[in-house]
Amino acid sequence: MAITLDIALAHLTSRKRQTLVSLSGVVLGVAFFLAVSGLMRGSETDFLKRLVDSSPHITVHDDVRQGRAQPAALRFPDGAVRVANVRPLRETRGIRGWPQRLAFIESLPGVRAAPVLADAAVLTFAGRQQGVTLSGVVPDKMKHVTTIEEKMLEGSLDALAADPNGVVIGRGLADKFSLRLGSTLVVLAADGSSRSLRVVGIFRTGNAAYDEGQAFVLLKRAQSLLGRENRVNRLIIQLADPYAAQNVAQTIEATTGYKAVSWIEASEDLLSLLLVRNIIMYSVVAAILVVASFGIYNTISTIVMEKTRDIAIMKSMGFHPRDLRRIFLLEGLIVGLLGSVLGELLGLGLMQLLGQVEIRPPGVTEIVRLPMFWGAQQYALAAAFAMLSCVAASYLPARRAGRVRPVDILRGAA
């Protein structure tokens, strides 16, 4: 091994310019691979984090995927009698027996849940009106299932418990109506009932639509205002492991009978878009390394052609074809290894630079930095792909070297 390594190194160092060109190709390929995949995976992770953080992991709706069967149909499944024009019993919409269902959900391991009654309402102040989603919440539970408490600029969610006529609004709405802590506004429900509420908290999430269109009141206040006593229409759930949401949602739906939608199901189209994006991204960065591997093929192929006589002499001296193949495969491996190390260093630098770039995405009020993924697996992936490309590129020249017949070359040289 040492002797073949020595010869491989001697070949590469004696052709410094060609070796440097090949090496540069691999270095740039690995660096771009890292920078692009770091950026793409960073944006994906950031997007998923925002998705997971800003919305409940599971939402139980006051709805069912399939309507309940009529008692007569259950009693006589094979019955031939059809009862037409049955008028269903009218009832107030919402989740029936929600305290018991909430208790069941909270008994599941790693699960936190909060009841919400949300409906459309209109806020009026000084003759101006703004349609909002009015959410009735239990502050003590709500702050454990959302990040809203962290987003409070003034006041707190707990202030709702102390003041039954309190309301928490977003910064956008507060700015629009020139409201501040202690200001009073009027809320109008769909049936026309109204009530004066006092601003006890102001939050800012950075999402302009949410900051203008969301208001929180105490659950009891919302129930009375919306005319839906003792009802909630959502149970929002937060999990210790967000990626278990799909399974937990199925368990909850099977037990409660109400439609439980995980964030994964709700964002299915976006997640499949991310998958397509990843496939495109990896194809492009892999193509960079494949192009770089042509440079290595060219260099090693040239060495094999120039060194045909040396190869013949080595074989006549007693080198096996496998020794010759090993020499040229090692050359590819050395370029791959060195290219990977230098490429990863350059890639790290590029990632640092890109991570400093500030942008303001549409719909977001804050300036954010380009999100970057620093996970170890992409370094391993970039290095592995570079090494594979380099060894594959050196395989054909190495095979050709192994097949050289000394006598053919010596006859030609004589």
Next chain:
Amino acid sequence: MSVAGSPSNPVIRVEHVTRTLEGEVPVTLVEDVSLQIERGEFVCVMGPSGSGKSSLLYLLGLLDVPTQGRIWIDGENTGDFDDDRLTDFRLARLGYVFQFHFLLPEFSALDNVALPIRKLGRLSGAAVEARAADLLDRFGLQGHHHKRPSQLSGGQRQRVAIARALANDPLVILADEPTGNLDSAASTHVRDMLRNLTRELNKSVVAVTHDVDFASAADRRIGIVDGRIDMAWRPDRPS
């Protein structure tokens, strides 16, 4: 059939060897050659250009395989060897010197001589270097150990090539026009060195040459014409 040499305890025995290149028109390079080379014998193979001298040398050096016939080296029938065994046999028992030195240009004289020793793997580390240095010194290359081939004269390069051929203490040195590229002083030096190998180290040397002066030092001269041994051939005879 053509036979050269006498039956005793030969280091090389060639029996009715023919080498034909297949093709639309088959070409016979060597035809029905039989000969023997004794231990410590200096043999020159001579003949006109294209007569098959080098082809015979490649067959003796196991770089080529006969189409017919058998070659025995050191009592072993090389026709029974597979490719791996042939390669290992060349490494341990045979040494080559060519018209062009064919040294690896990236390596020093010392490293070139050390290469076959390292490949054989019987010596390690300092012992390899000591053996290579000793061989170079034997051929008057003190002070040139760490020079690359490009920094040496033609005669010095050829002496390094001879040292390399002796690296693994082979039975036979096969030389193909070893002085073909040298001036007369260097030719004489190389000839004397090869001659001394047979006397001092009891090596057998088989050299292909056009050089009459070189051949005059040989124990025996074998003429080859049209691939066949022709003991009546003389260099001054028109070919």
